[in-house]
Amino acid sequence: MIGNVLAEERGGSPSVEAAVLTVVVGLLIAFALAGGRLVSAESAVEHAARSAARVASLQRDAVAASAEARQAAELGLAEQDLHCTQMDVEVDATGFSAPLGTPSSAEATVRCSVDWSDLGVPGAGAQTVVASFSSPIDRWRERS
Numbered sequence: 001m002i003g004n005v006l007a008e009e010r011g012g013s014p015s016v017e018a019a020v021l022t023v024v025v026g027l028l029i030a031f032a033l034a035g036g037r038l039v040s041a042e043s044a045v046e047h048a049a050r051s052a053a054r055v056a057s058l059q060r061d062a063v064a065a066s067a068e069a070r071q072a073a074e075l076g077l078a079e080q081d082l083h084c085t086q087m088d089v090e091v092d093a094t095g096f097s098a099p100l101g102t103p104s105s106a107e108a109t110v111r112c113s114v115d116w117s118d119l120g121v122p123g124a125g126a127q128t129v130v131a132s133f134s135s136p137i138d139r140w141r142e143r144s
Contacts, residue, residue, distance in 0.1 A: 034124055037114070037116060038129075040080075041112065043080070044076070044077055044112075045077070045082070045110050045130070045131040047080060048074075048076035048110045049131040050135075051073065051075070051076040052070070052072045052089055052091065053134055054072075054135045055069055056068060056069040056072075056108055056135065057105065057106040057137045057138075059096075059106075060096075060141070061096055061143065062091075062094070062096045065093040066093060069106075069108050070089040073108065074087070074089075077110075082114065084112040085113045085114065085115050086111075086112075087112050087113070088110070089109070089110050090111075091106060091107070092106065092107040092108075096137065098137075100140060100142075101139055101140065102139060103136065104139065105134045105136045105137055106134070106137055107132060107134040107135075108132065108133055108134075108135075109131070109132040110130070110131050111128055111129070112129050113126050114128075
């Protein structure tokens with residue numbers, strides 16, 4: 001009699017098991033999508049920072065370097081189809097004030113806030129991705 005009682009208690013309701021399994025599988029898929037989006041966003045922001053730094057280093061003055069770097073970063077993110085809720089491009093163009101013949105560089109830092117609230121993952125909202133890159137300025141090129 002005890003054996004029969006234990007056998008009856010071990011059985012679960014298939015609908016409850018299916019519901020729990022559906023939630024777990026759904027969360028796993030959402031986390032996989034979030035990981036993929038994060039890697040993609042990091043790659044796009046790094047590409048934008050490289051482009052911005054390179055374009056900035058090709059300019060003749062700090063003002064033009066900052067303006068062109070921002071435009072290059074925006075274009076790079078658009079090409080990668082990454083939509084930032086907030087984007088910031090900082091350009092360190094102090095290298096343009098160095099005398100001719102002195103090694104210097106232009107550095108660009110790109111910050112992009114990406115909204116992932118559509119994934120339905122607990123705690124996933126806006127995530128900020130940051131990348132920096134430095135590009136050498138031609139030491140013998142005329143500067144304004």
